[in-house]
Amino acid sequence: MKSGICPYPGLRPFTEEESIFFKGRDLHIRQIVKLLEENKMAFITGASGDGKSSMVYAGVVPYIRAGFSKAKFNSWLIFDFKPQRNPLASLAESASKEMGLPYDNTLRELRRGFSSLVDIYANSGFYTEDTSPDAANRGKNLLIIADQFEEVFTMNENFHDGTPSNESYTAINLLLETVRLSIARQLPVYVIFTMRSDYISQCTVFKDLPAFIAYSQFFVPQLKRTEIRQVIEEPAVLAGGSVSSRLSEVIINNLNSGFDQLPVLQHALNLLWKTANNGEQQLDLIHLAKIAGIAKDVLSDDERAEFDRWYFTLPEYRRKYYENPDLNNVLNAHAGTLYESAYDHFMHHADWAEKTITPDESKLIIEAAFKTLTKIDDNRQVRNRATLSEITGIINRPNISNATVCGVLNIFRTEDNTLLRPFSVEGKLDTQYLSGDTVLDVTHEALIRNWQLLSQWDAEELENLKEFSDFSSQVQRWLDNGRRQEFLLASGNYAFFNELMQKCNPNPYWIMKHDSSQRPEKDKYRAAVNHYEHGLTFLRQSQDALIAEEKARRKKLMTAIIGLLIFVAGLLAFSYWAMSEKANAVIQTARAEQNAAEAQAQQQRAEQQRKAALEAQQDAQQQRDTAQIMYRRALDAKEESDRARQQAELSRLEALQMRNTAEEQRENAVRERENAEKERQNALHQMELTAQANDSASRLYNIAICNTLAMKAKNEYEDKTLNLRLAKTAYEMSMRDNSVKQNNAELFDAMLFAMEQNNILQPLPLTGSPVRNFTIDNAGRIVSIADDAVITCHKILSGGRTAETSRIDEFQSKTPIENAVFVTPSLVAYSTKDKTSYALGLTSRTRAKLPTQTDYIKTASPAPDRKAFAVAYVNGVVDIISAADINAAPIASRDFGTRLTDVYYAADGNVYVLRRDGGLMKWNTATGKVSEVLPSTPGQNAFKMAAIPDKDLLAVCYSGGNIQFVNTNTDRLADNILGGHSKLENMQYDPKTGILALSSADKRISLINTKDLKGKALAIEEHSLGNSKVKSLAFNGKGVLFALTEDNKLRFWDTDIATYANTLNAMRLKPLSQDEWDLILGREFSEK
């Protein structure tokens, strides 16, 4: 049954009516009730948003009303109030309303303090000393709840400059005296306070309050993981819905501790419930993604596709909120969306308001309203109640009335949103249209801290306020000094404050909002108007003064400039004349001086010339003598030089000739060297070819010897250790050269043969009746089912021995088994000869009869998560059965109408079904859709499938010996190889080694390495199988293959040849003697 009620209230606290959905605080409620019973008082403190109010109204009150606490009377009288702007008036209002007394009388009585409250109660008809049942029926216990007690400190009217108002003091005196008298006189009167713990230090201003807090404090504990889980899941269950475990875990992990934990959680849960079709769907991750609380990466492919389809239907402005999805972002996205869509809501819903605003003005109204409804108190962002008229006044635009503001804000007050109080109710006009004196309030401060746009507005508002405060100081100084002109603003300050007035656009209402004095509202308003007008006058007069000052300054400047110009012109003219005269005088003087100097210089030059002429005459005589000597010497030198020149020319010609000869010789040498280099390269190439030929020959020789030794090891000798030694030597030969495949088939077969000859490989002994099928469990034990349905479990001991560890024989069947399949090591499905089929759980030891079919079970396959399994019957029916409840009817069933040979239960609910005619079908069990993956193969039958999950392949084997590999992602044929030369009957894949084992009708097992599908497969030949056909195969998870053969024996082999080589090494076999080499391989081989 669905209640149709949203069990999560969102951002607002739980009400008493909603207490049925209030979960996670049961222990704390009992502790508070006990505190009340013993102390008559509980002072509940805690961080903002930890659910104090909800705990009282939806926890304590319903608990005591239900009679789960001990009290004198059967019913309760409750005075609950918030201090607001006058705690005494609020208390009086609540008391008068609950007791039916006139408010004024009650307030007058309460103003006297002390026992006034107790007297009102004790003298009313709600209290009696009489203990008769009738009196007990009339009487009522009294509970007083002072909720949000911090308002005594946050409201300026109650507390200013560290001093409480008289009303605050009286209210607290009344409450504490009431507790005192209740204890003293054993009255059924109780008092609960709730207060944010960050205001506790301020309580010391009230004389007795700290002692009472110490006496009865209850600090709200943070919710533990299990309690948060209750908060998330239990309300949904109570309302008939559910929350997925994975959603709970994601929310718990993403939930920040501390501030706002519960409001953010409750708000997100409220939206989740609505997104999940009001709880009709299970609340899940996709719903969280749709409210921008988690990235879509966490969703499954299908959910992501659904999310994308939905996301692209959203308007552009909403999509930006999905860029940083987070639980705390849910509230931001919700409030942001309302902000963007408020205009449309207003236009379509507020019929009573004039539609004279633009979308931008709608946003301006919301911004102004929320700036008004919040404030910064001691660096904390807190609520600030305001009336609708105050908000309209602050907006101060002629086209915006109270009705317009109310209409725009209504989207934040609807029952679905509840971000602003009072809330509106659909269809109730009186709750939608508010009068101007209605007080609006932000529902929870979590909105202030989580709506990013609001935080940004608050920061701007704070900045404006600081600057306006500075401006106010300047105004006040001007006023204090008789409005003297010297105290008006200078030009820089004027520009700054003028810009502030444009930006902040203050008005008396705005100024009044920030007036922290305790005077009455009317006085405040009058003061704000004065303040505003003085500010405007101050600014205007500053402006006038600046203009006048500027004009005077300009006039002075012009006069000064003209005077200066005249003076400069006169000065320039005089300077020009004086300079000209001075220049002429200087020129005349200079010329006279120049003439005198020249005359003197000419006289001196004449004397010098005379002296020089005399000296030159003497020098000329000396030079003439020297020249004659030099001339003679030069003649001698010339003759000598001519001789030397002739000699040098001869030498030069000779050297030129020698150089030409040397050049020719050098060119010859270079040609010779190039020829030699070519010959050396040829020689090297020839050497490499020779070496490669030698290597090839050596390798061929090694392979030949290795293969020959392997073949010889498969002969029978008198000395059976010779087989071992030959196999070992062959292996060692293969190890010499990497080109010889060490895991080659010949060598493998030789190893097996040699070991069989020496009884090292023996079948495992099994006790009990003939085995029908077997498997290997996680611990490496052999679990088998016999023909009579007895299950045995054998542990493998060293030395090829086994020990039976357990046996299940309570389901022993008189009718022999036709076929049995191990679905998992702990679940077996089988059919008896009379075509009755069973599923047997080995851990639980329970057996269920499977739905009656007309044929035997052919095969079965578990789902990857093991929660279900598919059973295929020979006649073509496939059933899907729950592993948890094998007795239940099949989850799904389908008749394929043809003989089936194998089935594979893949991930995502797909079942591959192999038809005997070779066709491979895919059945989607969720949708019922069947598609053909491989067509039938005329002339060939298919018998088995094996999944290779690490390569996304499915191998199908056929009677012709070939194997087809299908890619399970694309359902296309990926490869096709030949796996044997006769009918392939069994197939098993080992994920550890990547080996695919196939048994064929020619009594042979092929081991194909899936990492190299084209490579040669290893083979376990007929002799290793005791000349019997294989009934079934299994790997033990460590690379060891087990086979049950038709001679009812269980054999096993390691698929890595190195294991056998290690065994041979450990046997310390003697090497082959020279005679043995000669005898077995011939002298020629041994000599080489």
Add this chain to the structure above:
Amino acid sequence: MFLDLYRQHIKVFLADATPEVSDVRDELMSILLKAGMEVVDGHEPISVGGDDAMRDADCSVHILGTTDIYTPGSKGYGTAAGTQYRSAKLLCGSDFKMFVWNPSSTISAKNAYVNSIRRDIVENTVYIDKSSPIVFVEDIRNIMNVKQTANKQQEQTDIFFLYNELDSESASDIFNMLKDFQKVIRLGISMSSDVDYNTYIRQQLATSKIGVVYYNYAGDWAVSFARQVWKDTGGNSSRTPILVVGNNEHANEKELSIFKGIMECAVDEQLRIPLDIKVFLDKTISKTK
């Protein structure tokens, strides 16, 4: 007292982890021991799946690294960490809880396999991605120490009939009429009593076919009381439906309107109330059939 919560013995199977988180695993083991828990080391070669040792523990702890241990065919699927993870998933139930710890939040953002694990979380599986091992171990202790209140076996009955002592006289008349035809247990609530009504009512309702809250004078009480009982006994998912029935001498339908869509309510004449209760009982029985 809340200190009682820390006294229970918890046996934790610490599953093997992939190499890149082996240091984290060592540190976690020390912290689990310091928290007073018994730790079974899944790294020891007990068996490939460690099923027996795991079954013997109260819960298992699995640490996620960068290697995928969960998706079939992935790198870590065949490791002991992967095998033990899958074994624990099969074991999960009311007696066994599975804790999956992702100590590095950067892994979840980049690894699709971690997201697939988060999608696969079911009841009794807890996924924690806080990086502090202390926070993780505190959460284990908190979740494992939730006391399953042992339901005291109360008497099996058809009708559990509840009323306030104020209305004891008229309630007795109804009780006397009912008891001749049905098995009825009655309880009169008195505010001045020391009885732990809350616990007793929860237990007795669990073994009753229907609960009936009757009132005549005590209307205020009945509304609060019925709501509290409905909440404590599982609301709409409770197996025992509740009928709130008032005597029309003093009760009116309006005060019961808050229960609309949540529980059955009726206001009737005193003499017809036993019949209303019988009809409600028959309807309940026929539904359960």
